[in-house]
Amino acid sequence: MTLRRDSSPPSVVLVGAHGHGRGHLEHLAARTATGLVRLAGVADVRPLDVQQQSLAGDSLFGTDAARVIAEVRPEIVVISTPMHTHANLARLAFDAGAHVLLEKPPTPTMAEFDALLAAQRAAGVACQVGFQAFGSRAYAELANLIATGALGEVRRIGLTGAWTRDESYYGRAAWAGRRSLDGVPVMDGALTNPFAHGVAMALRLDGSAGDEPVRQVEVDTYRAYPIEADDTASARITTARGTTVLAAVTLCAETSREPIVEVVGGEGRAELWYTEDRLRTAAGERRFERLDLLDNLVDHLTDGVPLVAPLADTRSFMQVVEAIRLSPAAVEIDARFRRQAGHREIIEGVDDVVREAAAAGALFCELPVGWATGKAFQWRERD
Numbered sequence: 409m410t411l412r413r414d415s416s417p418p419s420v421v422l423v424g425a426h427g428h429g430r431g432h433l434e435h436l437a438a439r440t441a442t443g444l445v446r447l448a449g450v451a452d453v454r455p456l457d458v459q460q461q462s463l464a465g466d467s468l469f470g471t472d473a474a475r476v477i478a479e480v481r482p483e484i485v486v487i488s489t490p491m492h493t494h495a496n497l498a499r500l501a502f503d504a505g506a507h508v509l510l511e512k513p514p515t516p517t518m519a520e521f522d523a524l525l526a527a528q529r530a531a532g533v534a535c536q537v538g539f540q541a542f543g544s545r546a547y548a549e550l551a552n553l554i555a556t557g558a559l560g561e562v563r564r565i566g567l568t569g570a571w572t573r574d575e576s577y578y579g580r581a582a583w584a585g586r587r588s589l590d591g592v593p594v595m596d597g598a599l600t601n602p603f604a605h606g607v608a609m610a611l612r613l614d615g616s617a618g619d620e621p622v623r624q625v626e627v628d629t630y631r632a633y634p635i636e637a638d639d640t641a642s643a644r645i646t647t648a649r650g651t652t653v654l655a656a657v658t659l660c661a662e663t664s665r666e667p668i669v670e671v672v673g674g675e676g677r678a679e680l681w682y683t684e685d686r687l688r689t690a691a692g693e694r695r696f697e698r699l700d701l702l703d704n705l706v707d708h709l710t711d712g713v714p715l716v717a718p719l720a721d722t723r724s725f726m727q728v729v730e731a732i733r734l735s736p737a738a739v740e741i742d743a744r745f746r747r748q749a750g751h752r753e754i755i756e757g758v759d760d761v762v763r764e765a766a767a768a769g770a771l772f773c774e775l776p777v778g779w780a781t782g783k784a785f786q787w788r789e790r791d
């Protein structure tokens with residue numbers, strides 16, 4: 409990829425301006441005001457409200473992303489649409505020669521991911537994935553502690569996540585909580601979407617790369633909500649380096665707490681609260697700054713600084729998405745083990761179960777837990 413020589417701000421089209429896209433729109437308007445970029449187009453299948461119109465300014469609005477991209481010919485396309493639309497929209501942008509900031513998860517299937525990566529490489533453009541926590545200096549610090557051997561040899565990595573969501577979370581969009589929609593894979597489960605950042609981070613900290621960064625995935629998924637996908641899941645991932653990564657998460661917690669990626673080495677351990685840029689080691693606890701993904705993409709195009717979350721580096725995460733896609737349907741948690749608080753489903757005792765699973769390297773179904781009646785599903789890359 410050649411660096412841009414033009415001194416004017418790169419033009420940007422935003423695709424998907426409601427939901428999470430509203431934040432992108434606000435951010436692009438702010439960065440347009442400072443001259444980092446120029447918001448030149450917005451595409452959404454739904455009309456913009458008054459606030460969005462004001463943020464969009466005199467940029468071109470259209471309901472057809474292909475037309476907006478063809479008319480604007482932007483240097484950058486930011487895509488914040490439902491995940492099952494990512495591959496088509498990103499390819500549209502690549503084909504138009506645009507660099508892309510693509511929301512996570514990149515795609516719901518490995519086949520789409522491989523095709524997308526090939527299309528990106530063929531187009532010779534950059535693609536940053538919306539894993540914003542990779543921009544955190546806390547992540548960089550932990551990666552450095554591992555690389556320099558400060559924690560000793562990495563023995564295991566754990567991800568624990570206990571968040572709460574209510575019915576409106578699954579009612580907000582047709583694709584929410586779905587494994588597929590109209591025959592198209594979606595994969596909106598706990599590990600594949602809300603906790604995707606933690607899964608991707610745990611795997612990247614291990615450092616396994618190449619075509620098969622993950623050797624094996626065992627998954628065990630549950631649901632308390634009446635959804636098709638899962639809201640509570642555990643996965644034991646064996647990486648190419650032989651590290652065990654145990655991810656245990658729920659959206660039906662008793663008490664919501666920010667997720668933690670824990671790295672346990674022979675000579676020390678570290679805990680990273682990746683949503684808060686907070687790192688705790690034997691030396692104490694520190695908060696860090698965070699690089700913004702759009703700023704980093706522009707710096708990459710202008711000065712060649714490395715992208716913090718390049719598409720190619722999300723392959724290990726995609727292998728986990730693929731394993732979950734191929735796994736059986738989530739097991740419904742028996743009503744005896746659930747209670748409702750307002751519009752919220754709570755699984756009794758799940759906060760402790762999540763912690764115990766990560767500490768023991770065990771799937772939920774391997775623990776003496778009444779509701780965990782599932783069976784581990786095993787996936788290997790070469791199956």
Ligand SMILES: NC(=O)c1ccc[n+]([C@@H]2O[C@H](COP(=O)([O-])OP(=O)(O)OC[C@H]3O[C@@H](n4cnc5c(N)ncnc54)[C@H](O)[C@@H]3O)[C@@H](O)[C@H]2O)c1
Binds near residue numbers: 426451513538540581
């Ligand atoms: N990085 C993060 O922390 C984070 C947080 C939340 C959501 N996300 C991601 O952002 C994306 C959007 O999530 P959401 O919850 O906002 O979804 P949503 O369904 O609420 O909103 C998506 C928007 O895309 C529009 N849209 C759908 N299809 C379109 C198309 N073909 N062309 C143009 N616009 C289209 C919709 O009208 C809507 O405005 C997802 O990939 C999600 O995983 C990322």
